[in-house]
Amino acid sequence: MSSYGLGRRQFLATAVGVAAAWTQVSGNAVAAPQLTQAASRGNSVRVWLTDVSADEWVVSRSDVLFKARRTANPLTIKIDDSVRYQKVQGFGAAMTDSSAWLIDKLSTAERTELMKKLFDPAKGIGLSLLRSPMGATDFNASGNYSYNDMPAGQTDPKLSDFSIQHDVPYIIPALREALSLNPSIKIMANPWSPPGWMKTSDSMIGGTLKSEYTSALANYFVKFIQAYGEAGVPISYISPQNEPMGTPTWPGMFLSAYQESELIQEIGKAFEANGISTKILAWDHNWDVPSYPETIFSDPAASKYTAGTGWHIYSGDPNYQTLVHNDYPSKETYITEATGGVWQDSNQTAFSEALGTWIIKGTRNWANGVMLWNIALDPDRGPLNSDTAGIPMLRGLLTIDPADGRVSYNVDYHALAHASRFVKPGAHRIYSNTFGEGSIENVAFQNPDGSKVLIAYNSGSAAKTFSVADGTHSFDYTLNAGDAVTFTYSGPTRSGRTPAATKVSDPTHDFTFKSPSGPVTVTYDPALLPYQNAIRTGNKLVTYSLPVGASIQTTGGALSRGKWTATASAQPDWGVAANAIDGDISTRWSLGHGTTSGDWFQIDLGSPTSFNKIVFDTGVNNSFDYVTRYQIYVSNDGVDWGSAIASGSGGIGKVAVTLPTRTAQYIRIVSTAASGFWWAIGDIDVYGSSRGAGSITAPTAVSNGLQLKTWTSKEGEQVAVVFNGTAGSRSFKVSADGSYTYTLPSGTSAMFTTKKLSSFPTPVFSSLTPDQGMPRSKFTIRGSGFGDAQGLGTVYFGSSYAEIDSWSDTSISAYVPRGLPSGKVAVSVKGAGGVHAGGSSFDVMDLGPALSRTGWTAKASDASQWDAPGNMLDGNSDTRYSSGTGQYDGLWIQVDMGQTQTFSRIVLDVGGSVSDYARSADIHVSADGTDWTKVSSVTDGQRVHLVSFPTQTARYIKVVNTGNVARSWWSVAEFNVYD
Known part of the structure; x- marks a missing residue:
């Protein structure tokens, strides 16, 4: 048969x-x-x-x-x-300490029924992936703990006191029961923090790994895997650190990509020495930092021990998974954490995110498995770690009430069931x-x-x-x-x-290549183009990928910086622009705040100069302060910048921008995406050549063991992919005159998409609403032919770039640039193909002087321990009030002006934040602080929001949040009142 x-x-x-x-x-x-x-x-x-x-x-x-x-x-x-x-290895969730503790509180019969519904492939939903935290997280029935805690000031580099005893009563039994019901389960483990004595903070909270304990931490993993194995719980995967680019108020640790690369090498060697086959996943954090795992993959000493990437879903989108897969197609991909919570306004929203985004889009973007977060939480969305300031806003697959044993199966459980019940481990x-x-x-x-x-x-x-x-x-x-x-x-x-x-x-297309480990597939998807590098050259737009570790060499050398000067849109006293051109990588320019679209750094070369490459470096071992997306502009007078000539996705470490040879005096790098990280440049070089006007083109032939495949879409895009299946780096020409050479590391691919500029529709500017407002207020441009993504497109207010909030083919949402004088200013749009779309006029408002805030006080229903309500009255936009909790209907702030005042406008300014503002709110006034009158409502909140209303005479102003945005705190950097 x-x-x-x-x-x-x-x-x-x-x-x-x-x-x-x-x-x-x-x-x-x-x-x-x-x-x-x-x-x-x-x-x-x-x-x-x-x-x-x-x-x-x-x-x-x-x-x-x-x-x-x-x-x-x-x-x-x-x-x-x-x-x-x-x-596909499977679908599942995390057996956190809180989840296991709650399951343990059930009666034997209740626990047996629940575990079958979770893990039994025939009688339940057959979960086949489990995440098991190594030590404390924010979801613990008890306080902070690791497997090697020591009294303050003491260390144990030999791990003599290592013990998994904390997990013996209820975590290990839950994992063993799951394995008995579904022996195909694979378990992933990782720490939120190693033992505090290994860190600069000497605590489970904050800090980074001390370099002298890298080997000890590697052995910590060995001891954990051995101890769990002896307890009947095999560990299939680990990651070195949960969310290494964040240090929350619960256990966590900063770990740069370079530190993680070194740690993975030590763990890999320790696993080899002890016969451990557990696979190592890099990163284990959000979608939108692909250069972090690629930095590790680009290091051969670390890459050989690294099976793939773990991804979280809290920023970015699943396309980044395919981006990294295409660059390093032999590496595995897992969504290792995703959760719903109170910020989701309905079961429909929650179901859409869980099934539509995490499962369907996640696996379409090469995920070998998908793991949600807590399997079970209680009705109060806990238990939370009693030693830390956790946030009770997440939802488990189940809700277990320990008081009566009642179990509710939530929307996430059912979303997982659509896959886990039917897609078996080992499926393709x-x-x-x-x-x-x-x-x-x-x-x-x-x-x-x-x-x-x-x-x-x-x-x-x-x-x-x-x-x-x-x-x-x-x-x-x-x-x-x-x-x-x-x-x-x-x-x-x-x-x-x-x-x-x-x-x-x-619109997608697959390219399959031969590799030593078997066939690998690289996927072309036009949705990936906004994440790649693009240049306009002649009558074509060329978009290309550049994996971390790959490079493009041009003719010529670095230009002398003797006559250069540098400026920037912002430069703190300790991070001036000149630091980036002084030849000292240890000094750097810093933006001084979270990056927004429209921030820029500029070089004056001193005179018109020919150049073909720009390299900017965030500094030694810096994994954080980098630009996530950028455009490059050039100018001969520093005033007229025209259209962008290149764009890219930035990344950790050095960012190399290869250009068609240009002659100009000024170069400007402009951020085109918001980020919570600052942007810094430790050093910048510009390269020039006297050889012709070279430019990147897609390769037409390769050799030295490289593989080339091409395809043309129905829309006319020409796509070429080169794969290096050899054991070493290989190079090939990417310019018609042979002056540009692309070097591709072993096991990586490069994709080139070429499109004629004449194939772009002509952009048309139709309307601008509103046509007046304050600097940093939001406006919308409508029209057609703008392009599906910003790419090389630009919105100008006079000669200033507008900060882009969203960009689509028919609508652009953006912010009025800061620092503009009051009065009329021309607004214009240039499309990705460099064609002027037209424009309109905008009236920049001058509100006049705000009322004096001397003697004013403020209070709030909720406030974080760091950001007091009084900060919004101190005249310093770098300090702010913050709620310290997610936004909810009824959250309020109140200002007492000390005496009765006459006024008709207030301005709520969130400062440097890009998301912590009320989306909707009601404004009330009162003469005595007891009887309140509603005078206005906000339904379209902005980062800087002007609220106008009929003239009032009152002493107190209260703003009441009327929305639920649990993922964002509510912040006000400055609260101003105008007559």
């Missing part, structure tokens, strides 16, 4: 039992449909539906049948199991086209037994009927807005006949 036939029979036999079991697990009394005669031929498709609005979760519905027919439906999902992508993602946000989003898999799984979610606002085509067969299905469905089937691919799908739209 063929393996395919055996797999099909096993699948059909299992399906009957699954239906009955699932009816119990989902809590919905839905009868299992009977298998039809067609089912025995493999044409039957099982259907499992979630209707969030009806509170129906992963409910069995009537089978649908594949039919031998063609479909011309434009919403056709084509399934092709001959195209296989990553192997297979080809399916998808339609993106606002339509039918989907992902497909093939299990080890040959059965197939298609998960589809309607993220649109109306019901949609789509077709599913597999080989020569297809079926139709209608999915209401917000609903999701999982289809499972064992067929019906029929080879040698006319395919069922006749109209399939897919």
Whole structure:
């Protein structure tokens, strides 16, 4: 009997039992449909539906049948199991201390039932990945602990006092029970903090690793894995540090990419010496810092021990996973932490993020597995670590009330079930086209037994009927807005006949190459282009990737800096612009605040000069203060900057910008993205050449073992991908005159996309609203042909760049530049192709002097321990009031002006923050602080918000938040009142 036939029979036999079991697990009394005669031929498709609005979760519905027919439906999902992508290890969540403690509080019968619903592949949702923190996190039933705590001032580099005893009573038993129910479970472990004595803070909180304890920390991992193994809990994966670029008020530790690279080398050597096969994942933090894991991959000594990347979902988007995969296609990819919480306004929002973004988009972007955060929390969203200032705003898969043992299964549990119940460990993602946000989003898999799984979610606002085509067969299905469905089937691919799908739209393309470890696939997706480097050269736009470790060499050398001067949009006394051109990497320019779109650094070369490359370096071992996205402008007079000539994604360490040869006196680097990190430059070099006017072009031929593949999209983009499957770095030419050479490290790929500028639509400026406002207030430009992403596009206020909030083909949201004088100013848009879109006039307002705040006081319903309410009255925008908690309806701030005043406007200024402002609020006034009158409402809050109302005479002003934005605190740097 063929393996395919055996797999099909096993699948059909299992399906009957699954239906009955699932009816119990989902809590919905839905009868299992009977298998039809067609089912025995493999044409039957099982259907499992979630209707969030009806509170129906992963409910069995009537089978649908594949039919031998063609479909011309434009919403056709084509399934092709001959195209296989990553192997899937599973789906799961974290057995935190709090989760295990709550599970342990249940009676034996309650615990057994719950664990089956979580982990049993036949009677539950079959979770197959578990994250197990190594020591304390913010979710602990007890306080801070590690496995090697010492009294203050004492150390234990030999780890003589190492012990996992804390985990013995309830964490290890929970993990062992999960493994007994599902032996295929793989466990990932990692610390939020190593023992405090290993760190500069001498505490579980804050600090960084002392270099002398790198080896001790590596042995700490060895001892943990050995101890857990002896306890019956094998560890499949570790990461060196949870969220290494953050130090919260609970256990945490800064760890630069360079420190982590060194630590991974030590851990890898220690694992080798002790026969440990546990895999190491780098990073374990948010999507939007791809250069951190790539910095580790670019170090051969660390890369050989690093299996892949762990990603968190709290900033950025899943496209970054594919970006890193394409650069280093042999590395694995995992979403290691994702959670919902009180900031999600409904179950529908929560379900959309969990299934649509983390599971569907996560796996479409090469995730080998997806892990959510806490398996279980209590009704108060805890227990929280009693030794730290944790924030009770997260949601577990389950809510367990320890008082009565009641268990609630939350939306995240059901979202996971759409995948974990049906996609088995060892499955492969297979080809399916998808339609993106606002339509039918989907992902497909093939299990080890040959059965197939298609998960589809309607993220649109109306019901949609789509077709599913597999080989020569297809079926139709209608999915209401917000609903999701999982289809499972064992067929019906029929080879040698006319395919069922006749109209399939897919802008992506796969390139498969040979490597020593087997085939690797690199994916072209136009959604990746905004994250890559772009230059305008002649009549073309060339976009290209540049993995960390790769480089482009140009002719010529570094120019003399003898006549240079430097300026910047901001420069603190201790971080002046001149520090970046003094030849001393230890001194640096710093922006002095979190980066916003529109911040800039500028060089005056002293006279018109030819150049073709700029290299700016954040400084020695600095993983933090870097620009995340940028544009390059040049000018001959320092006033007229024209259109951007290059753009890129920035990154840790050195950023090299290769340009078409230009002659200009001024160079300006402009940030085009907001970031919580500052931007710094330790040193900057500009390179020039007297050889012609070279420019980057896509390669047309390669040698020395390199592999080149090309493809042209229906829209005319020409895509070329080079893969280096050799054991060392290899180079190839990327300019027509041979003057530019690209060097590609072993195991990496480079992608080039070329598009004619004439193919861009002509941008058209239609309207500007509002047409007056204060500096730093928000405005919206509408029109067409702007481009789907900012790219090389620019919005000018006179000669000043506007800070961009969002950019789409028909709408640009931006902020009035700071520092503009009052009066009329011309606003203009230049598209990515350099074409002027037109413009309008904007009236920059002058509010006149604010009322004197002498004697004023402030208070608030909630305030952080660092940011007192009085800070918003001190005249210093670098200090601020902060709520210290996520925004909620009813949160308020109040100002007492000391005496009755007459006024008609207030300004709420959040200062340097990019997100901590009230999205909606009511404004009240009072003469006595007791009887209040509502005078205005804010429904479109901004970072700097002017609120106008009829003239009032009062002493007190109260602003009451009316929204829920739990991910953002509410901050006010300055509170000003005007008559």
